Amino acid sequence: MISTLFEIFKSNMVQIPLIQPIIDYLMQIPLINFIVALILWRPFFAVVIIPGLTVLLLYLLYIVWFERKLTARVQWRVGPLEVARPIRGAIQALADGLRYFFQEAIVHKEAHRPYFVQLPILAFIPILLPIAFIPAGNVVGIKSPYAVQLVVAFLALIPITIIAIGWASNNRFAFIGSVREALIYVSYEIPFIIAVSSMIYLYGSGDPYVAVEKQSIVPGAIMNPIAFLVFIIAMLMATSRLPFEIPEADQEIAFGPFVEYSGMLFGLVMVLAYEKLYVMALLFVILFLGGWSGFYCELLGDLNAPLWLFIKTIIVISILAIVRSMYARYRIDQAVRYSFSWLIALSIVALVIGIAVGWIV
Amino acid sequence: MEEFTKFVRGGILGPIKKWGTKWSLWPVHLVTACCGAELAHAFACGYDGERIGALNYGIARQTNLIIVEGAITRKMARVLRITWEQMPDPKFVIVMGACGLNGGIFWNGYNLVKPSEVVPVEFFIPGCPPTPEALLRGIRQLQIKLDKGVAENSVSFSEVKAEKGKKPRILPRGVKKVSLAPCIVIAREKEVEWELGKNLCEKLKVLGRAVITARNRIALKVDPDKLRSSAMKLRDLGFDHVKSVNVVDAPNEGKFIVEYWISSYSVKELMPVLINLHSEISRREPKISSLSDIFPSADYLEREMQDLFGVEFVGNPWKGRFLLAPDAPEAPLRKDFKLQEEVYVGD
Numbered sequence: 134m135i136s137t138l139f140e141i142f143k144s145n146m147v148q149i150p151l152i153q154p155i156i157d158y159l160m161q162i163p164l165i166n167f168i169v170a171l172i173l174w175r176p177f178f179a180v181v182i183i184p185g186l187t188v189l190l191l192y193l194l195y196i197v198w199f200e201r202k203l204t205a206r207v208q209w210r211v212g213p214l215e216v217a218r219p220i221r222g223a224i225q226a227l228a229d230g231l232r233y234f235f236q237e238a239i240v241h242k243e244a245h246r247p248y249f250v251q252l253p254i255l256a257f258i259p260i261l262l263p264i265a266f267i268p269a270g271n272v273v274g275i276k277s278p279y280a281v282q283l284v285v286a287f288l289a290l291i292p293i294t295i296i297a298i299g300w301a302s303n304n305r306f307a308f309i310g311s312v313r314e315a316l317i318y319v320s321y322e323i324p325f326i327i328a329v330s331s332m333i334y335l336y337g338s339g340d341p342y343v344a345v346e347k348q349s350i351v352p353g354a355i356m357n358p359i360a361f362l363v364f365i366i367a368m369l370m371a372t373s374r375l376p377f378e379i380p381e382a383d384q385e386i387a388f389g390p391f392v393e394y395s396g397m398l399f400g401l402v403m404v405l406a407y408e409k410l411y412v413m414a415l416l417f418v419i420l421f422l423g424g425w426s427g428f429y430c431e432l433l434g435d436l437n438a439p440l441w442l443f444i445k446t447i448i449v450i451s452i453l454a455i456v457r458s459m460y461a462r463y464r465i466d467q468a469v470r471y472s473f474s475w476l477i478a479l480s481i482v483a484l485v486i487g488i489a490v491g492w493i494v
Numbered sequence: 495m496e497e498f499t500k501f502v503r504g505g506i507l508g509p510i511k512k513w514g515t516k517w518s519l520w521p522v523h524l525v526t527a528c529c530g531a532e533l534a535h536a537f538a539c540g541y542d543g544e545r546i547g548a549l550n551y552g553i554a555r556q557t558n559l560i561i562v563e564g565a566i567t568r569k570m571a572r573v574l575r576i577t578w579e580q581m582p583d584p585k586f587v588i589v590m591g592a593c594g595l596n597g598g599i600f601w602n603g604y605n606l607v608k609p610s611e612v613v614p615v616e617f618f619i620p621g622c623p624p625t626p627e628a629l630l631r632g633i634r635q636l637q638i639k640l641d642k643g644v645a646e647n648s649v650s651f652s653e654v655k656a657e658k659g660k661k662p663r664i665l666p667r668g669v670k671k672v673s674l675a676p677c678i679v680i681a682r683e684k685e686v687e688w689e690l691g692k693n694l695c696e697k698l699k700v701l702g703r704a705v706i707t708a709r710n711r712i713a714l715k716v717d718p719d720k721l722r723s724s725a726m727k728l729r730d731l732g733f734d735h736v737k738s739v740n741v742v743d744a745p746n747e748g749k750f751i752v753e754y755w756i757s758s759y760s761v762k763e764l765m766p767v768l769i770n771l772h773s774e775i776s777r778r779e780p781k782i783s784s785l786s787d788i789f790p791s792a793d794y795l796e797r798e799m800q801d802l803f804g805v806e807f808v809g810n811p812w813k814g815r816f817l818l819a820p821d822a823p824e825a826p827l828r829k830d831f832k833l834q835e836e837v838y839v840g841d
């Protein structure tokens with residue numbers, strides 16, 4: 134049994150010439166070789182190491198710090214610094230996370246206890262599932278020709294957990310926040326899906342491999358710039374970034390659906406939007422920026438593709454972080470009106486362009 | 495509180511807990527008084543409290559530090575306590591400002607509460623208001639306390655040798671004379687060129703003593719039982735609202751003077767005119783008929799006076815507390831109201 138598993142793992146391992154001697158050495162030791170084979174097994178590697186969980190955690194540490202630092206810079210401040218002076222306070226998010234971890238997690242009397250505690254954890258499922266389908270070169274969790282459609286479908290599940298969180302909190306601010314989340318959800322989801330389907334028409338398939346291959350000369354952002362724009366705006370709306378930070382709005386409704394969460398549970402729900410942003414940015418890079426294609430380095434072997442994908446994603450997210458410190462917030466009615474008027478119009482234009490370009494290419 | 499400090503430092507995971515809490519002291523937004531302006535300064539550019547990991551954030555559930563910004567009134571004391579109880583453990587409180595220490599400029603006021611009687615306080619930051627440096631040093635001090643387990647003085651003062659013996663205490667001398675003569679004058683007549691005013695005065699003479707006190711100002715003194723009929727007469731003349739209701743306490747004359755400041759929004763010539771309709775009532779039995787049905791704008795103002803002076807406005811349906819907190823003392827603005835005195839024990 135174990136030996137068959139071992140054979141399965143061994144037959145499909147990530148090849149990295151740089152650390153090959155170390156792996157060869159470790160593979161000779163019993164038991165350790167099983168663990169090493171498991172870690173380097175391609176599906177496992179994709180989901181747990183890169184572009185999956187491990188780099189997701191690193192990314193969370195980075196993005197929270199980067200956003201605070203950037204906002205501070207825009208406001209002529211320094212931002213987090215003293216916690217680790219030599220690296221400009223880069224581990225501030227770690228300190229905050231630890232503090233949340235050891236703080237009391239209050240479940241108040243009015244809350245629906247089982248759901249209140251479960252939902253922050255359940256909300257991870259629709260976030261982690263897409264990662265299994267997003268390929269990076271030949272490092273891939275589950276290979277599917279419908280990967281893009283699947284990722285979009287899983288992303289659509291996240292707001293439902295957030296609305297359920299608001300319901301389980303049983304608090305008036307949480308209710309308002311959930312209603313706002315639902316409104317924003319219907320207003321970004323339609324342009325978002327139309328923009329993605331315009332790209333699917335353009336490439337003629339929902340398979341990321343086909344998409345990346347077709348972008349080998351011209352990236353998708355140039356082939357269909359309107360869809361590019363619509364996707365960015367929908368991404369901002371979907372992840373409650375600032376011009377559309379309507380469901381959370383800490384000045385008016387004190388973090389909306391998350392108002393009653395404390396301690397570790399709040400730590401979990403606070404990063405939801407960031408994780409959603411990560412998944413959407415992965416999809417964005419695959420559809421518009423040429424996916425994992427990039428300069429090939431012999432030494433890294435199979436690691437090239439995931440690394441390029443990750444680096445591009447981080448760059449996209451860092452650029453998006455700038456809007457947070459520069460824009461004021463839209464009112465809910467403005468946001469809904471804009472998205473139902475010109476955002477949908479733009480996405481339909483994008484669809485037409487997508488079909489036309491897809492027909493020519 | 496000591497037990498929270500102990501919790502943060504204790505256990506096998508102590509060092510990690512200590513490190514995380516130390517660099518992540520997030521104060522909750524709870525601005526109670528003017529010291530809040532200084533807190534804003536401490537977290538804006540220039541001083542930037544975020545440098546040391548403190549970030550002003552959302553609500554009590556997600557934070558672990560309360561900075562009490564100055565004066566806490568009786569009503570805010572309740573809010574402070576609720577905020578503190580909503581906050582997950584371990585939590586800390588820093589009080590800034592002289593008001594929070596011992597009352598400051600509101601020292602011994604009837605409506606002021608000491609924060610240290612409401613919640614356990616970790617550090618006090620004196621000053622009115624404390625500078626941003628002082629506030630940041632307060633947070634820094636809390637970090638050091640979490641780090642080392644004990645609070646340490648961050649400044650040391652040079653010692654001054656005390657002289658032998660005691661200096662005699664010189665008390666301020668008391669008031670020499672207390673005048674028993676009526677000293678509160680509401681209406682002092684003044685000669686002004688004002689045709690409309692003179693006409694109005696002629697019309698009001700029948701109600702009571704009407705005098706012009708300045709340009710556009712008329713004082714009309716009436717008997718308490720004639721108050722309502724005078725108000726109705728004024729309403730017929732075109733005056734339509736009460737701007738302010740006022741009670742003057744004259745304890746050595748044994749009376750309250752109740753004033754209504756009446757003016758008009760609807761008649762153009764009367765707009766700048768203010769009529770002071772006043773009447774004197776006995777201090778023993780402070781009752782006067784309400785004008786709230788004639789001028790609805792008098793309603794809330796009368797309730798407030800009822801709260802602060804204990805004057806009963808007969809006809810105003812509101813009974814009980816309006817502005818004051820439920821546990822505030824009765825009629826605190828009467829001149830004979832005795833403030834709670836602090837007692838210092840020692841030599």
Ligand code: SF4
Nearest residue numbers: 564591592593622623
């Ligand atoms: S200490 Fe001074 S600045 Fe602070 S609340 Fe009191 S009066 Fe205002």
